[in-house]
Amino acid sequence: MKSNNGKILKMQEVSRIFGKGTAAVKAIDGVSLGIETGEIVLIMGPSGSGKTTLLSMAGGLLKPTSGEVFVAGKNLSELDARSLSQLRLRRVGFVFQAFNLLGSLTALENVVLAKNLARRTDKAAETDSKAILDRLGLGQRLAHVPADLSGGEKQRVAIARALVNDPPLILADEPTGNLDSHSGREVMMLLFDLAREEGRSVVVVSHDPRIVDIADRVLWLEDGRLSTKRSELEEKVRDPVCGMQMDIKDVAFTAIHHGQVYHFCSEKCRQKFLEDSGRFT
Numbered sequence: 001m002k003s004n005n006g007k008i009l010k011m012q013e014v015s016r017i018f019g020k021g022t023a024a025v026k027a028i029d030g031v032s033l034g035i036e037t038g039e040i041v042l043i044m045g046p047s048g049s050g051k052t053t054l055l056s057m058a059g060g061l062l063k064p065t066s067g068e069v070f071v072a073g074k075n076l077s078e079l080d081a082r083s084l085s086q087l088r089l090r091r092v093g094f095v096f097q098a099f100n101l102l103g104s105l106t107a108l109e110n111v112v113l114a115k116n117l118a119r120r121t122d123k124a125a126e127t128d129s130k131a132i133l134d135r136l137g138l139g140q141r142l143a144h145v146p147a148d149l150s151g152g153e154k155q156r157v158a159i160a161r162a163l164v165n166d167p168p169l170i171l172a173d174e175p176t177g178n179l180d181s182h183s184g185r186e187v188m189m190l191l192f193d194l195a196r197e198e199g200r201s202v203v204v205v206s207h208d209p210r211i212v213d214i215a216d217r218v219l220w221l222e223d224g225r226l227s228t229k230r231s232e233l234e235e236k237v238r239d240p241v242c243g244m245q246m247d248i249k250d251v252a253f254t255a256i257h258h259g260q261v262y263h264f265c266s267e268k269c270r271q272k273f274l275e276d277s278g279r280f281t
């Protein structure tokens, strides 16, 4: 079955249950999601809401209990183990909170390994790895092992590794969770800049409200269900820019400013607010 309509990622009615019987947990409950080429989508939600489970299924690291996942037009459930692993290496770049670098390998070797695993073993594998590390500001750190790198540098190596095979889709699970806010912001900006320059799509899970401003779209995950707003809230809200009253459940545009959530009738109002929030708060 082929059904992706040009979307780099498409999830259809995906569910994932962990455990059996009375101990069963429905971590993801009938989620459908489409990610366009070049789009940066932020997923937010409370701890345990299923964010990691969702990303793991999006990248073919975890099989759904039901539903279908398409990456670059390929239905993951129709691939054998070897094809799935090659698709993961070539089409998807993963960035994790814990970096997941190999401690005995240098920064350069960690990146070259990702290239080699994707069956790219010629001289270019090393040249490409050096080039991407250089773009991430690590040209002087190629021979360092992870233990001798700062947290922000480790995450930049992990980003280099995620990007080195030119994947059209990047999945990042709380990439700044282990970094202080300054290096966290720097790392995110680097990742987004590189993604935007090359038209890659990014799905990023984060609690960092500053990413709201950078993302093209923000989605909320609660109890395994996806929505464009916080579903537990039923009250009326006012767009601070145009003054329009809205039902919060109908609001698709939000921004967080100084820890406060603001709701907008349109992307236009959201942009106006972000350009000069002092006028409206």
Ligand SMILES: Nc1ncnc2c1ncn2[C@@H]1O[C@H](COP(=O)(O)OP(=O)(O)OP(=O)(O)O)[C@@H](O)[C@H]1O
Binding pocket: 018, 019, 025, 026, 027, 045, 046, 047, 048, 049, 050, 051, 052, 053, 054
């Ligand atoms: N391997 C597993 N076995 C059993 N239950 C699991 C497993 N992985 C996740 N769960 C459960 O599924 C639910 C969703 O977990 P998940 O890790 O996706 O949440 P999360 O939104 O990423 O949380 P956090 O923000 O804390 O990282 C939780 O209730 C969790 O306990």
Ligand SMILES: [Mg+2]
Binding pocket: 051, 052, 053, 173
């Ligand atoms: Mg998680």
